Amino acid sequence: xxxxxxxxxxxxxxxxxxxxxxxxxxxxxxxxxxxxxxxxxxxxxxxxxxxxxxxxxxxxxxxxxxxxxxxxxxxxxxxxxxxxxxxxxxxxxxxxxxxxxxxxxxxxxxxxxxxxxxxxxxxxxxxxxxxxxxxxxxxxxxxxxxxxxxxxxxxxxxxxxxxxxxxxxxxxxxxxxxxxxxxxxxxxxxxxxxxxxxxxxxxxxxxxxxxxxxxxxxxxxxxxxxxxxxxxxxxxxxxxxxxxxxxxxxxxxxxxxxxxxxxxxxxxxxxxxxxxxxxxxxxxxxxxxxxxxxxxxxxxxxxxxxxxxxxxxxxxxxxxxxxxxxxxxxxxxxxxxxxxxxxxxxxx
Numbered sequence: 400x401x402x403x404x405x406x407x408x409x410x411x412x413x414x415x416x417x418x419x420x421x422x423x424x425x426x427x428x429x430x431x432x433x434x435x436x437x438x439x440x441x442x443x444x445x446x447x448x449x450x451x452x453x454x455x456x457x458x459x460x461x462x463x464x465x466x467x468x469x470x471x472x473x474x475x476x477x478x479x480x481x482x483x484x485x486x487x488x489x490x491x492x493x494x495x496x497x498x499x500x501x502x503x504x505x506x507x508x509x510x511x512x513x514x515x516x517x518x519x520x521x522x523x524x525x526x527x528x529x530x531x532x533x534x535x536x537x538x539x540x541x542x543x544x545x546x547x548x549x550x551x552x553x554x555x556x557x558x559x560x561x562x563x564x565x566x567x568x569x570x571x572x573x574x575x576x577x578x579x580x581x582x583x584x585x586x587x588x589x590x591x592x593x594x595x596x597x598x599x600x601x602x603x604x605x606x607x608x609x610x611x612x613x614x615x616x617x618x619x620x621x622x623x624x625x626x627x628x629x630x631x632x633x634x635x636x637x638x639x640x641x642x643x644x645x646x647x648x649x650x651x652x653x654x655x656x657x658x659x660x661x662x663x664x665x666x667x668x669x670x671x672x673x674x675x676x677x678x679x680x681x682x683x684x685x686x687x688x689x690x691x692x693x694x695x696x697x698x699x700x701x702x703x704x705x706x707x708x709x710x711x712x713x714x715x716x717x718x719x720x721x722x723x724x725x726x727x728x729x730x731x732x733x734x735x736x737x738x739x740x741x742x743x744x745x746x747x
Contacts, residue, residue: 409707411498412437412471414462414486416449419477419500424453426659426669426697432707435475439465462486466493473710475527475703476500479569480576484509487524491516497524498706502585505576507730514722523718525706526725528589529658529698532705535674536593538693539645539654543594547680549649552627554594556587556643556656559616559634570635571611578613580606580736584633588735589728590643590656591621591629598727600624601746606739607636619735631735650680653688660695671697 411433413420424435435455440446443460450458459465466474466489473496476486484504487497497517503526504510517524530536543551560583562570570577592598604619616634623629645652657674661667673695677688709717730747738745 407432407711409433409496409703409710410436410470410472411475411703412439412459412465412468412473412495413455413475413477414439414465414490415476415478416440416445417477420449420475421453423475423477423699423703424455426699427703428454430700430704430707432711433703437465437468437471463489466490466495472496473498473706480505480581481574483576484513487513488516491520491522491524494520494522496522496706496710498527498703499524501526501528501589502576502581502728502732503725504729505581506733507726510726510729514726523706523710525702525709525718525721526728527699527702527706528586529702530586530656531589531593531698532701533657533660533674533693533698534695534701535654535660535676535691535693536656538691539652539656539676540593542652542678542691543645543647547650547678548645548647548652551594551645551647553646554591554629554643555632555646556590556629557632558583558586558641559632559637560639561637562635565609571609571613573611573613577611578615578617578736579633579635580614580617580732580739582633583635584617584631584735585728585732586641586656587631587633587643588731589724591631592724592727592731594645595623595627595629597623598731598747599629601744602731602734602738603744604735604739605742606736614736614739617735617739619738621731649682650678650686652676652678658698660693660698662695669697671695 437457439459446458476499599621606614606617609615618632621629654676655674660674661671676691734745
């Protein structure tokens with residue numbers, strides 16, 4: 400295990416220097432609970448350049464070297480999807496807590512091995528969906544919990560964008576876990592799991608395939624044992640869109656469930672925008688929607704702070720809850736892509 404955290408500040412190391420790691424480092428910097436103290440790359444020169452450009456005090460020329468450091472309590476893993484399991488397990492074996500980018504794993508078995516390694520080594524593993532930890536998401540779950548829309552019967556959720564530089568983009572490479580479902584679809588799927596509270600019984604999906612053999616767009620229907628339904632849509636060949644409608648017996652909730660939010664409608668220094676959410680408390684369409692206001696900020700900041708609290712308080716119940724969510728997400732993602740490839744429904 401790493402040495403005791405100084406003043407309850409979680410000392411975090413980053414594996415890899417992708418663009419998302421730059422944004423994470425920048426957005427987490429104001430935190431009093433988390434401090435990014437090191438970064439590792441596949442060579443020392445790249446690691447040093449990243450550290451200097453992003454105000455990080457220590458750099459390592461290999462991931463293994465960072466994991467061996469006793470001055471690091473936890474790691475953030477923003478690596479390609481295909482590398483999440485390998486380096487999360489290695490981090491756990493070095494006694495490091497792990498905050499891992501979504502999707503956590505390529506399938507349920509891989510996710511299970513990651514959680515087994517964390518449990519075996521007494522460390523905490525959390526899948527990093529930034530919007531999960533937004534105040535807006537907490538407000539959404541409170542509305543559902545208090546019965547503002549009655550019993551949830553269905554959800555429609557989507558996320559998509561146009562992939563840049565498709566010839567070299569890792570999202571287009573099947574060997575790196577690319578494809579619209581894993582990259583974009585994991586967001587609306589995770590929202591569906593969050594609201595529904597369980598994995599579906601079976602799924603039925605259809606996809607359009609890119610020349611590289613990854614799914615460039617995909618839609619799926621999720622069917623639950625109690626008759627509830629959900630629909631998920633994702634794409635990497637469309638204008639940016641991110642939206643969900645949660646349909647209850649007594650009302651509806653519309654939400655953009657953005658990762659990063661701002662109170663400003665324009666001019667935010669990082670380009671963040673308000674994330675709109677509204678609720679209709681009633682059955683007829685004559686009932687007006689109410690806008691729901693929430694605190695704004697970076698989802699990276701909120702996620703890192705939540706992770707640090709879980710580590711500091713050894714909140715096993717929270718980690719166990721999120722672990723089951725991640726296992727269900729991994730199983731559902733695998734079933735959806737299997738259904739899309741086979742053109743048949745797939746049971747979980």
